[in-house]
Amino acid sequence: MLLSIVVPVYNEEDNIKKFYSSVKDVLATLPYEHEIIFVDDGSSDNSAVMLHHIAEEDASVRVYLLARNFGHQLALTCGLDHAKGDAIITMDGDMQHPPALIPELVRHWEEGYDVVRTIRDSTEDASWAKAFTSKYYYKLMNLMANVPIVEGGSDFRLMNRRALATLLKFREHGRFLRGIVGDLGFKQAEVHFVAPPRFAGKSKFSVRKMLHFALDGIAAFSNxxxxxxxxxxxxxxxxxxxxxxxxxxxxxxxxxxxxxxxxxxxxxxxxxxxxxxxxxxxxxxxxxxxxxxKHRPLYWVKDSFHFDAGDEKK
Incomplete structure (x- = not known):
């Protein structure tokens, strides 16, 4: 059985090593083979170089470099398209999705759940404005959308192969994966957590990006x-x-x-x-x-790195 970890990265050079070591420590406690898929979303710092070095040293790591910044949801989609696991976990690389929760997600999967969603009860370093807008955005979404959107939902989740195969049939450009996953059906479980502060750096979700993300959610699921x-x-x-x-x-x-x-x-x-x-x-x-x-591709990959022992770049 193979467990895939999909991680979008955008200018996270200060977090990558900490995240990688934390995830590896957790995965070492699980009785499954694993792969870690990093998708660099057009970073302008040294994130791509650091990921290349990690892939050289660890054959279980695969890296995809997108040709430009396509956005968080499309970077996630790239990783999901290339994941080979029987169970696939998506999470951010800034340590606000605690790697320590991975065994609990896996436990629910072992119990027969197809999708295990995480619900963020709060964020330790979130401003009151962000907490307020997030809370009432989800309330607004639930009033308008045909699909229930769980308040505090995040992109930290586990899906089994069957659920992922269904998700990958959705190929719209304006993607709101939290809503799509909620609309899939299947047998779903929830895990609640409190998001810790970022390990380093600042959030890359600007007000403009958050507004676009909110509009994508509304337009994708409501008329x-x-x-x-x-x-x-x-x-x-x-x-x-x-x-x-x-x-x-x-x-x-x-x-x-x-x-x-x-x-x-x-x-x-x-x-x-x-x-x-x-x-x-x-x-x-x-x-x-x-x-x-226009039927344009959702994203395009500039380069990829996957080093098996002694092999050339794939």
Whole structure:
């Protein structure tokens, strides 16, 4: 039986050695062969060089270097595409997904679960703003999406071969793996944990990347924004009708009729703003359709390293 560990890496030169040694120590306690697949997502530091050295010294390590930065979800997808294990664990390389939990994930797999998800109850060094936005993002997702998204869900999970084979059939570009895995079905278990602080460095998830990630999740699993734009337009139409009735009443039944530049300006800006918002929502979905119909590859690999004893680079 083979256990695969899939790890996306982006500018993590300060964490790689610590992560690798910690994972190897844990895997040594398990009665399974293993492989560790690192996917470098276009790092600009020395991450790729360090991974190359690790692969030279350890035949169980495989490294894939993406040609540019494709993003966390696509880097994970690359690793999953190349994983050969009977069970596959995905985790981040910044030590916030504790390697010590791996045996517990494996235990649930041994008990017959197809997917073992981890739920992050809290993060020790998370700011109140990040904790607040994360909490209410998941609440918003569950209100809008057809698929239940577990609050605190993470990309630290185990899947067996059957679940992975199904996951790999999903090839959309705007990927939200937490939602896709939740939608797979199969027999699933949950493991809760508290995420420790990063071992070194800073999070590479900028506000812009987090916003794009959030939009991917909403657009991938919900058409509620499109329906909301229709309802908002309907509401604005009703408000406009009421405004017309008010203007007619003032004109015919009172002596207070005054040239309504202010009213006209407010109405134009209000309705114009609503129209632009609705067009933007529609444009977001149309843009995603445009990306999918081009059928471009999700990612492309610049180089890979897998050294068996005495073998050349593969």
């Amino acid at each position: 509620v924004p499109l329906r909301m734009s229709f309802y908002i337009g309907l509401l604005c139409g009703l408000l406009s009708l009421l405004m017309i009735l008010h203007i007619l009443f003032v004109h015919f039944f009172t002596d207070d009729a005054v040239s309504g530049w202010a009213t006209l300006g407010v109405a134009i800006f209000f309705l114009g703003g609503v129209q632009l918002i609705c067009i933007g929502i529609i444009g977001e979905y149309v843009g995603r359709v445009f990306e999918e119909v």
